[in-house]
Amino acid sequence: MDSTSPTLQDEALEALRALTGRAEATFHAGQFEAIAALVEQRRRVLVVQRTGWGKSAVYFLAALLQRRRGSGPALIISPLIALMRDQVAAARRAGVRAEAISSANPTEWARIEQALDGDEIDVLLVSPERLVNPRFRQEQLPRLVQRCGLLVIDEAHCISDWGHDFRPDYRRLRDLVAELGPEVPVLATTATANSRVVEDVAEQLGVHGDGASPVLTLRGALTRDSLRLGCLSLPDDRERLTYLVEQLDALPGSGIIYTLTVSAAEDLAALLDRPERRVRAYTGRTDAEERAELEQALKDNEVKALAATSALGMGFDKPDLGFVVHLGAPSSPVAYYQQVGRAGRATDTAEVLLLPGREDRAIWEYFATASMPSQASAGAVLDALASADRPLSTPALEARVDVRRTALELLLKVLAVDGAAANVKGGWIATGTPWTYDGQRYENVARARREEQQAMLEYERLQPGDPQQCRMMFLARQLDDDTATPCGRCDVCAGPWYPMLGAHAEGVQDAAAQRVSAVLDRVGVPVAPRAQWPQGLDRLGVLDENGNVPRGNLPATLRAEEGRALARTSDLGWAGVLRQVLRTDEEGRPIDSEVPDVLGRRIVEVLAAWDWQQRPAAVVAVPSLTRPQLVGSLAAGIASVGRLTDLGRLGLAPQAAPLRSGGNSAFRLADLWDRFVVTAELQQSLAGLDGAPLLLVDDTISTRWTMTVAARALRRAGAGPVLPLALALEA
Template structure:
């Protein structure tokens, strides 16, 4: 639509009043490119794609546009956001400007109905939803159509996730295409990202459903400079994992303020955080396996400077907003685009921030592992579709796992893609086949795989380049305004990084990596929503387990391979059982020697899959420690299958509570060693420890052979 000039001038004046309220500054004014985006949305009711660096002010665009649209009677803005951390930041920012913002996600199920009613009454200005909600059957079939009909603005944050050419493709984001098609005419759409090269930008614009031309009906594409003037980039190349960990121990305290140490795997976050704490540094591990309530507490600790660093996977990434002084990467991400995304967490609102990459030879092995999790071979896809068609009823992912040789996460990912393609549909109770024809786009998957290989080589080139590092990253992102020298990185002479490490730190790191034993962190917070399952538990866990130990993680080197062999499940779902292998017996003894727990009694977790293994472990420990086995966390309802509810903490707590109960004669005031074979979610140990404490135990110390992580 075309609006008169006086309407545009009045709208801009109103927009800048809203901006001042949003940022809390009387001198704040919109930049021209920000106004161009707001004007396209709120005045012309167009679709826009904004590719701008972190900290540019993308959230200001959609919040100001929301206020302008709401003032003219438009419905609420729907923001699709990928992470809870982003949602919390966005809600806090919205409230500063008087915007009534709410969120629907997996952690606040009990609030969904009141939120729906508030939206219906017109009391909500902004609704934030996770992409996963878009394909939840109830939300997709009942809530989403009403939102599409009444929305005033749709915002797709971190829009590079839409594109399988992007570094963080998520199948759930593809559901947004359906939502776009269901929007009534004239509903503006904004897609935003800080990390998209030209190919991803074109793909996202295409998926917005119209051309990128300059007509009023086209998508307005705004690409700005991706330079981050506060960042000082550098690379420190050390030969061994021990040296890299020692570098952190020796030099982390020198880094400005608080920051993030990024790792490629969950196991690495836990191992490195444990090592750094042993060297006197205040750090904590953070990953996708961290409970939502614990994540929020850790994020608040980082923002407030109560920890020097969070040792994190990329789960602490998109949308996390804080004034951080540094980012260190222990291992290189698989592409310069992904790396730019992570380093962009630093230097927001600070004059200078240090960015250090500590690459490793094994990075390529980790890249290859994640590449192996790409879309499965056609025969596995056809097999899955055949199983669903033959069943003639919904099948859960857990049931499908017994028919298709794919692990849970990869199977779930594949099903989501098939859902978007129309071949399957998620319904109450699992998945069904639609019967629609489906073709395997082998050429596209091959092109994507080839692009991934080129990006990996580019990351290796970044590590070895003597050119300006900021120029290199911006060039990889097809920055239209890239300068040859930033003057701030190590290659430009603006940053000097020591490569020296102390013998003491190297020796401590070597001892940590060479010996068995990893910390089993106790659960600290009950999952939200337990009341909906009839369980009266919430908040902090006051009567849980103490810090425990395991021989190794399944993903670790050293004993990791022996443990993976021990816990491997056969093609028919059968598990190995028998006494604990002798090398692992020695490893358990070594762990106990390092740990030196005080033990008065032993209780073991009864296992349906490996009953001999866990009992043998407990009895062997009894002989070694000369303390009795006083009972078991016993299976009382075998109808509840092992692993029931493992994908959802609240469901897992409920399942474990139904399946097992304490059958033990616990001495009052005893320190109890709680023995298990494999720690997956930690909720079995938590509930068993709670029962032991209620039975008179003063302390519960978990000991397991392995941690699945």
């Protein structure tokens, strides 16, 4: 810093105090070094610092100082839509004219674009998804690139597919950096990057090799002195939930309770919420307006906690957040560090407790396999795009390639980033750019993910009293911070700081157990019927009995009614039970057996609570090639207990084979379309019911197309209303 003029440091310090609103504010170690490298040396800088260090201050102040020296506006790429409003307000306090373009403010885009054209904006924040938008990419981005005085990439670990939160849209930033030219300073910031991610990000920032300065990496200590970490392993969901009911009020202030699934978050909120102490659910199913309201309620301490999935992650900023609890462990210590880092930013102490679950590893595996594109899927998508004579929408592509919507959208982003596909007006096209599936890289990433899962299990197994271990030190070293030393505060260093289960008086324990039982013992999940046919069935040869392609709405007279499942496969308390019944052997073959008595009795409870308009008169089973005993015994048992006519099972077409797992709606429906046969004997039995409702029984409901096609066949054969019923709803 000897070569830096005092004038810049004084000017930057004055701006810092305006930004923070504190006259005594000073720079943290490394902050001004980053600012000087950007403003005076126009370098490319990667800042890896713990949450709360002040990374946003670096980029806002650098942008302001650049503008004062005649540079163009700064472009900040940030996934933190939830935080953009707060960031814009903070920047304006420092005299920075800041605006944001995101999905949250489309009505303001025209005004912001006019202000950009008039050079009235110092900082523009955009989400990485904006870079994919054809109109923004064609109309706004070229002008921004031409005038850009500073590029900032916030949460830069998202660039790297080695990182815990890789986002394909971020890969486009490599091309954006290359377009800017080496004279434009670039800043990348993150709190969660190990050495491999740092190397990957630095490589992408330093795409100009011709005489450009090497990327300056400023890395600080990642330990957090305010966090008191602990891990408490309890036998099952019932005891974990009882513990939370007993101990929630003892946790300091307000906080976040993370879960691994949406249904767990919703069930947890229902369990813990009270009129005098609110707990609300925050998940990917929560709409944008309600999310903003819930975030503000937590900031204002109007709720004790949000029961949240990872949807409440990067970007939420409550400096005095008092606690973070995890009901189930994330699959990576780095992801765990990122989430617990929400707590204790401006407090001396915040409590962080992990309550791992038996089902964690199964959930990790599900998400891991869902996020990796396969070579076959990529090739099928490129072939479909190349053979089309027009751009294809995502639904149109689904009729050409058997890939589920979420996986297809991810794959299209990967192909677009690699230049093999492009999103244009009307849909997607193949660019003709040669593309090779990097199988080795994906295998290496998958191996890294497995290593992270193993490290998370090691974190759980750390033992109190081991002088060589510490929870905070373990997390920091997973991020390759070798400066970390034992914190002296966690349960490994200082012994358990949290109460044990049952620490309350007997009456309190009984009340907690009763509330938990009310949630865990609840059965009966509504299953909405399919009401519309998927698009593109003509391409798959699906024709009805009149030779027409099914389109639009299903006729009401041929639809299934609303059905029921005993429970979801992700429900607290039920996930392990249902997975045991639906388990497979070592080679992945389904294990078949009769329905256990305990589940049979609970199914009877589902039937007793079903508020149907007319009691069903009969039961028919979906024919199963994988679990015939399970489905058959379930249907027969219901018929016996309910004194219903047992119609046996639907017939199965001779060509029927075990159904493939996965796939999208169009291909699933095509596989099922001619699968079921109503035999003459069954049709005669249906006629004898005189239009009375019947139960259609299966082991699981996943896509709902099996029940849709089977119910249609029964209705066409003269059946009355068809009510689907299954043990499990896959969700």
